[in-house]
Amino acid sequence: MKNSKVRRRTSPSNESDRLSEIYQVAAQIICEKGYDATSMDDIADAVGITKAGIYHYIHGKGEMLFQIMSYGMDRLDRHVIIPAREIRDPEARLRAIIRSHALLIAAGSNNKGNNPITIVTDEVAGLAPAHRRAIEKRKRVYLDLVRETLRELKDQKKLSDVDITVAAFSLFGVMLWLSRWYRPNGRLTREEAANQVSKIALGGLLASRKS
């Protein structure tokens, strides 16, 4: 990354690759140092870009935080929410949501215990009010999808006797906590971690089988 200090004219797709690279690097630094302690200089240094150059891509720290969170929510849309909406059966949909979200989180984990996913959950206080509302709205769409799925399961008598909202948040707790403890070079592969988490989360929600 350090050898890309020279700015080139880039095609739109290179430009968007570059942006997503910058968001990932910035997210990593914010995880390590905290949002308040991170400067635009830190990010420019880590990306290997001039301090002036970084402003070609992002217009300020507040804007950047919003872009990083939007990027995280875009990934959630693409890998979890959109594919889940294609699945008609609520149990299969719930399984797909848990598994794909757990895999997404495990994929973003590093061995230092910093995970950009945690920015979306932990740094909302740093957003300007309009940005905050936009992110909260997207989170709400996801919460609603999970609650609706649980409601369908309840109608099918497949849900254990639990409150749907508590169940949805508990599911988020199990999945999002993965970003705090999962280490890619540890004992479990991403797949194994996602499978275990799915099993535990589903076990807590699905009614015991009669068979």
Add this chain to the structure above:
Amino acid sequence: MKNSKVRRRTSPSNESDRLSEIYQVAAQIICEKGYDATSMDDIADAVGITKAGIYHYIHGKGEMLFQIMSYGMDRLDRHVIIPAREIRDPEARLRAIIRSHALLIAAGSNNKGNNPITIVTDEVAGLAPAHRRAIEKRKRVYLDLVRETLRELKDQKKLSDVDITVAAFSLFGVMLWLSRWYRPNGRLTREEAANQVSKIALGGLLASRKS
């Protein structure tokens, strides 16, 4: 609180009450503003003490963060860990841990979604290395208690087929996430929230009953 600006000679127990009041107020401000953005002046103002006076109680921000986390861990010891160690049967012990920890978290929640409990989990990066090690060590003691309890349950064939470490962290995820969503003036009482969370967490871990 604002009317206690005059410093009085206090007895040791008043002194310790005052300290715990300061920690609670400071924890609340840190939750709202973030650790980096919180100044000693903010805390002095909120406690209703002179700026010089606050240093009678705490010697600096880093020290204070450590004291707040230690205070949180002391509460966990008193309300969760010590009572749980008295319980011989692992299933009863696990139920007691989940319930008492969930109640402790719900009790610390306010309606703005800020909970001092989250400081212990979110602000570890702000600690000096020796303090960080001390807090990590105390967290590890708790993790070990939960894992040992799960291991005993596994030996009794009462645990579903899940990895013990993943199960312990998933349990923490469900309980600690409560601090993000629980609102005391919402639909659920503390007791109801703790009961629901216990049910979901235990359902995911305990093997289905044959009877």
